[in-house]
Amino acid sequence: MDTNLQHDQIILADVLSSLTIRVNCVDQAVHPKEKKVRLLTNDFDVWQIVRGRQHVSVGESFYLLKPGDIFMIPPMSTFELDILEDSYYIYCHFDMMFRHVDSNFTDMFTCAVLSCENPELAAAYSERDKPCMMLNIKSALYKIIYQYFIENINAWTPSVKIHYDKNVRLLAEYIDRHISEPLTNRLLADLCGYSEKYFISWFRKQFGGTPYAYIKRKRMEIAHMLLSKYKYPVSLVAKQVGYSDPYTFSKAFRSFYGSSPSVLL
Structure with missing residues (x-):
């Protein structure tokens, strides 16, 4: 070809x-x-x-x-x-x-x-x-x-080729690989070579929401899979998706899905 x-x-x-x-x-x-x-x-x-x-x-x-x-x-x-x-x-x-x-x-x-x-x-x-x-x-x-x-x-x-933005693909891949780590706007903006203010505006346009909302959704989706499919304990899942302790994770999970993560175990 x-x-x-x-x-x-x-x-x-x-x-x-x-x-x-x-x-x-x-x-x-x-x-x-x-x-x-x-x-x-x-x-x-x-x-x-x-x-x-x-x-x-x-x-x-x-x-x-x-x-x-x-x-x-x-x-x-x-x-x-x-x-x-x-x-x-x-x-x-x-x-x-x-x-x-x-x-x-x-x-x-x-x-x-x-x-x-x-x-x-x-x-x-x-x-x-x-x-x-x-x-x-x-x-x-x-x-x-x-x-x-x-x-x-x-x-x-x-x-x-003019409009295709490789930063979108590279950033999405980076977030997936580092979902268990702190992901700040400053860090992600630096990866793309943008100022923090421009990065947030650019991110909204490309991903349809704020970096915080996008990363939280990704973390919750991964957490749901680990809990429902693999039955990992809540404490381990919390670390896998970037939360410092099970309490903070459970609170975020409940606000996102409307129920405690323990109901999936």
Whole structure:
């Protein structure tokens, strides 16, 4: 395999592993022939065309959509839709956040018609009365976004290499390895080469919360596993996840999970 392509695929896998999707709305649209629609998107849109052909213009770009197509539209796009035939499609409004890249990374997305094999968005929507519907919608969106990257590899690769922040991955790995040790903002900021003030702001943007909240969650998740799966004593678990004594650990565990750690033993 070409070395550059292999490197790009490694970056893609890492970036996608950090992707979080929030579905804002999923519904169906039915339009009669010759109808015209003009809209502005506030978030990401994905359509799966089920029936009929449509002509879409976004700025100076034009797209002819037909049954089976997946159409992706980035936020803040004004588009005009001309219905050529009686049409029916499933649409989904959603937000994306990539933990391993900065917030400007989503600006690189452009409109695209994707050739997904066996697109699952319509199938997931058809089961909207089932509790698992939203999980299936998200699963379909992950596959669509992956396909977007594959089909636009020459477009996204430079943007990823510019915005991809290796400090995020290295910092997450450091925290995992040193979870039993004191992890102060000053220490973590120095590891990244940032001032403490900038580090806290940067950390919030990349990890979705404060360093304290992120580290506490990691410690509690590890503690829960050690207690429930391996039945380690509370005193040992406390040391494993960086607490100086069982009392302080138990108090933190109770505030996080709402119950004493001893109930898992």
